[in-house]
Amino acid sequence: MMNKKIADLINEQINKELYSAYLYLAMANYYEEQGLKGFANYFAVQAKEEQDHAMYFRDYLTLRNAPVVLKGIAEPKAVYANLREPLVVTVTHEQEVTASIEGILEAAQKEKDYATVEFVQWYIREQAEEESNAENYLAEFDFIADDKAAVFSMDHQLAGREYHKSTPTLG
Numbered sequence: 247m248m249n250k251k252i253a254d255l256i257n258e259q260i261n262k263e264l265y266s267a268y269l270y271l272a273m274a275n276y277y278e279e280q281g282l283k284g285f286a287n288y289f290a291v292q293a294k295e296e297q298d299h300a301m302y303f304r305d306y307l308t309l310r311n312a313p314v315v316l317k318g319i320a321e322p323k324a325v326y327a328n329l330r331e332p333l334v335v336t337v338t339h340e341q342e343v344t345a346s347i348e349g350i351l352e353a354a355q356k357e358k359d360y361a362t363v364e365f366v367q368w369y370i371r372e373q374a375e376e377e378s379n380a381e382n383y384l385a386e387f388d389f390i391a392d393d394k395a396a397v398f399s400m401d402h403q404l405a406g407r408e409y410h411k412s413t414p415t416l417g
Contacts, residue, residue, distance in 0.1 A: 274292075282329070283405060351363060368414060
């Protein structure tokens with residue numbers, strides 16, 4: 247049976263991943279309302295990936311015969327001051343998610359739960375990529391922000407993002 251403390255942390259992470267999906271869906275809605283369908287697409291795909299992450303944590307708890315406890319999901323911010331703000335929020339949010347996953351890793355190491363240590367390694371690598379992408383898109387936007395044609399070019403680039411299941415399969 248999985249250690250209760252570790253199971254509790256993973257259940258909290260499921261909630262955080264589902265909140266991430268809500269947050270990114272709200273950002274997709276914001277950009278859609280601004281007429282930037284590419285940015286909207288990017289964040290809609292991001293929302294689906296966050297749902298995948300939540301389900302992967304859920305599947306892991308199920309695999310380990312630990313209870314899955316779903317809690318309410320906080321309402322995300324839906325209105326932003328400008329086109330840049332959601333990109334800034336994304337960087338900060340991904341850093342918070344990384345810290346949370348690192349907390350699971352540290353607890354699993356302390357409890358000598360090596361299966362969970364191994365499991366969260368995928369998330370550690372994933373979060374490095376998530377933070378890098380968020381930082382790069384913010385930097386790109388900051389570089390071009392005063393050039394509407396360049397912003398529309400970035401929008402066109404982001405419109406090409408396609409959803410692909412983002413997690414491995416357990417079992």
